[in-house]
Amino acid sequence: xxxxxxxxxxxxxxxxxxxxxxxxxxxxxxxxxxxxxxxxxxxxxxxxxxxxxxxxxxxxxxxxxxxxxxxxxxxxxxxxxxxxxxxxxxxxxxxxxxxxxxxxxxxxxxxxxxxxxxxxxxxxxxxxxxxxxxxxxxxxxxxxxxxxxxxxxxxxxxxxxxxxxxxxxxxxxxxxxxxxxxxxxxxxxxxxxxxxxxxxxxxxxxxxxxxxxxxxxxxxxxxxxxxxxxxxxxxxxxxxxxxxxxxxxxxxxxxxxxxxxxxxxxxxxxxxxxxxxxxxxxxxxxxxxxxxxxxxxxxxxxxxxxxxxxxxxxxxxxxxxxxxxxxxxxxxxxxxxxxxxxxxxxxxxxxx
Ligand SMILES: *Cc1c(COP(=O)(O)O)cnc(C)c1O
Numbered sequence: 371x372x373x374x375x376x377x378x379x380x381x382x383x384x385x386x387x388x389x390x391x392x393x394x395x396x397x398x399x400x401x402x403x404x405x406x407x408x409x410x411x412x413x414x415x416x417x418x419x420x421x422x423x424x425x426x427x428x429x430x431x432x433x434x435x436x437x438x439x440x441x442x443x444x445x446x447x448x449x450x451x452x453x454x455x456x457x458x459x460x461x462x463x464x465x466x467x468x469x470x471x472x473x474x475x476x477x478x479x480x481x482x483x484x485x486x487x488x489x490x491x492x493x494x495x496x497x498x499x500x501x502x503x504x505x506x507x508x509x510x511x512x513x514x515x516x517x518x519x520x521x522x523x524x525x526x527x528x529x530x531x532x533x534x535x536x537x538x539x540x541x542x543x544x545x546x547x548x549x550x551x552x553x554x555x556x557x558x559x560x561x562x563x564x565x566x567x568x569x570x571x572x573x574x575x576x577x578x579x580x581x582x583x584x585x586x587x588x589x590x591x592x593x594x595x596x597x598x599x600x601x602x603x604x605x606x607x608x609x610x611x612x613x614x615x616x617x618x619x620x621x622x623x624x625x626x627x628x629x630x631x632x633x634x635x636x637x638x639x640x641x642x643x644x645x646x647x648x649x650x651x652x653x654x655x656x657x658x659x660x661x662x663x664x665x666x667x668x669x670x671x672x673x674x675x676x677x678x679x680x681x682x683x684x685x686x687x688x689x690x691x692x693x694x695x696x697x698x699x700x701x702x703x704x705x706x707x708x709x710x711x712x713x714x715x716x717x718x719x720x721x722x
Contacts, residue, residue: 378490385486388689397686397712399703402525402554402664404583406638406706408621409631412584415624416617428616430607435619438626439591443563449593451602452622454613456553456577456590459602461487462609463519463575463592466601467547469493470516477506479696481525481551500695504658504666505529508539518543521551523559526691526701528660530559537565540572547598549573556581556636557643558661563593570595580663581636582625589614589622639663639704646702646710653717664703666696672721674698680720686713 371380388401407413436450443450453459464487468474471494476484478497488495498510504527511518518539523530531539540548540562548571555561555576562574573594579585592602606613614622625632643665647657650667657667668674678690678700689701704710 381489383486383489385483389687391687395685397705397709399664399705399709399713400687400689400701401585402580402662402703403585404580404635404639404663405704405709406583406635408583408587409625409628411628411631412582412621412625416587416621419616419620424616426616428612428614428619430611432614432619435589435591435614435622435626438623439593442626442629443593445563445566445593446596448596449566449599451592451594451599451606452614453590453592453602453606454610454618455579455588456551456575456592457483458588458613459575459590459592460551461490462602462605463549463573464488464493465491466605467573467598468517468519468549470546472514472516472546475511475515475518477520477524479504479524479527479693481521481553482691482693484519500524500527506531508535508542511539511543515543515546517547517549519549519551521553522562523554523557523660523662525554525662526664526689526696526699527658527666528554528662528664529658530555530661533560533562533565536560536562536572537569540565540569544571547571547573549575552576553580554662554664556632557663558640566594570597573598578622578625582632583635584621584625587618587621589618642707642710643704645707646704646714649710649714650717653714653721664701666699666701668699669721674700677717677720681713681716684716684719686716688713 432452435452436447439450440447469491474493474495478499501507550562566572575592578589650657655667655669657665674690
């Protein structure tokens with residue numbers, strides 16, 4: 371017990387991010403980064419912002435970025451919140467919208483940051499088990515609750531709910547906030563952004579980290595009713611007035627506006643995901659149907675931890691969670707076609 375620490379710190383169980391190895395020439399398929407470079411227009415905008423104006427604080431309200439996101443998604447500017455990565459947006463969501471006397475509900479197998487925020491902000495919660503096929507069953511989200519959050523598609527399974535299910539979930543709980551974490555939605559699932567106009571309790575959270583190849587820039591956003599957004603602004607303005615720096619603002623606006631680059635790269639990843647799923651199925655893996663930039667797969671005869679170690683010996687890193695129900699699965703980020711081919715070749719050799 372360190373006497374200098376607060377009680378809160380003594381109680382924390384922090385999130386453990388996927389490894390960012392310092393060695394070169396690894397095929398890195400462990401943290402769902404995009405294998406394609408960011409939009410050249412975003413890089414040019416960041417370079418242009420690397421100027422004398424860095425003396426000055428950025429716009430605390432990020433109005434230009436909110437405007438670009440609002441225009442792209444067909445919503446009003448006061449329906450948009452932006453933050454330093456969607457992890458920061460989510461942190462403010464937990465404190466500002468999900469913390470109530472009644473428990474927050476989320477899936478038992480889900481983004482492992484959720485219980486961490488609950489610990490940090492003392493949010494009571496109850497997890498709802500996925501079914502045996504690792505699917506979320508919205509019928510189970512019943513009973514007393516203060517709020518609901520789920521990723522769609524879910525992580526680390528990659529399985530998505532359709533829009534009708536999301537609409538029904540938010541509609542059935544009009545008295546509580548329902549938050550959909552759409553970190554991976556651009557890789558084939560249906561976004562719930564089109565529902566926010568009719569559902570004042572629905573908040574959608576997205577990120578530029580995955581589908582816009584900007585994990586290193588740290589930009590995330592939320593879209594919802596202006597009342598929900600105001601709660602997030604109140605938390606943000608009680609925490610950090612300038613979470614979005616000038617480089618992030620410039621790069622994010624250009625990335626959102628470069629639709630062509632976005633479409634090309636996300637479709638390349640979707641195509642590679644389908645190729646990789648077919649190849650791994652041929653190797654005997656059971657692959658959960660994914661609409662994300664990763665697949666979640668197990669081999670009925672081979673231990674997942676041993677497969678992950680064997681891949682690592684061949685300079686390929688994938689994610690293995692030593693957690694209940696999923697310790698025999700591997701989560702594999704979709705790389706370039708060449709990276710996916712190298713993975714398949716390595717698996718063939720290991721399984722031989
Ligand atoms: C990657 C991820 C995030 C966080 O993304 P940021 O890089 O912080 O924007 C949020 N939710 C889920 C489910 C994720 O996988």
